[in-house]
Amino acid sequence: MKVKYKRLMDNFYGDAPFMGCLLVVPSCKNDCEGCQNQHLKREDTFVSEVKDVGLAIEENPFWEGIILGGLEPLDDKRNFKALMKVVEVSKVKSLCIYTSYEIEDINMDLIPSNIKNLYIKTGKYDRTLSSKHIQYNGWILDLASNNQNFYYFDRKKSVL
Numbered sequence: 725m726k727v728k729y730k731r732l733m734d735n736f737y738g739d740a741p742f743m744g745c746l747l748v749v750p751s752c753k754n755d756c757e758g759c760q761n762q763h764l765k766r767e768d769t770f771v772s773e774v775k776d777v778g779l780a781i782e783e784n785p786f787w788e789g790i791i792l793g794g795l796e797p798l799d800d801k802r803n804f805k806a807l808m809k810v811v812e813v814s815k816v817k818s819l820c821i822y823t824s825y826e827i828e829d830i831n832m833d834l835i836p837s838n839i840k841n842l843y844i845k846t847g848k849y850d851r852t853l854s855s856k857h858i859q860y861n862g863w864i865l866d867l868a869s870n871n872q873n874f875y876y877f878d879r880k881k882s883v884l
């Protein structure tokens with residue numbers, strides 16, 4: 725199985741309450757006014773074996789998890805499944821998904837069982853609204869507009 729992505733960024737922190745790697749996904753169908761990530765749409769897209777990307781992530785002992793973002797992970801359903809396979813192969817404990825979709829649009833059955841801490845940022849960017857700061861375990865995160873939400877699912881116990 726192959727997975728598409730634009731970047732795999734090292735030791736990334738600030739967008740999730742853990743340090744990990746940021747996998748920039750390949751596309752976004754939205755065209756939000758004021759989007760800071762439009763330049764990513766023009767970058768080259770890489771296509772790799774799921775196993776190779778997952779094992780490369782597993783090799784880094786400092787990465788607690790994977791952050792999926794940059795563009796929109798849920799637009800391409802087939803690639804989202806491949807991304808979830810990368811998460812499974814990497815054996816990371818934490819996953820953070822940045823999406824413009826709402827929480828009920830996400831198929832939780834696709835999230836691999838190795839993920840014990842699941843964070844999901846939802847909602848479309850609205851440049852007319854102010855940003856929002858949130859805190860998790862001492863980490864301060866910024867959401868681009870205050871209509872967006874940030875969910876935590878503790879999969880060690882029950883869903884919160």
Ligand code: SF4
Binds near residue numbers: 796
């Ligand atoms: S959803 Fe995010 S990446 Fe896509 S256009 Fe809107 S702000 Fe940009």
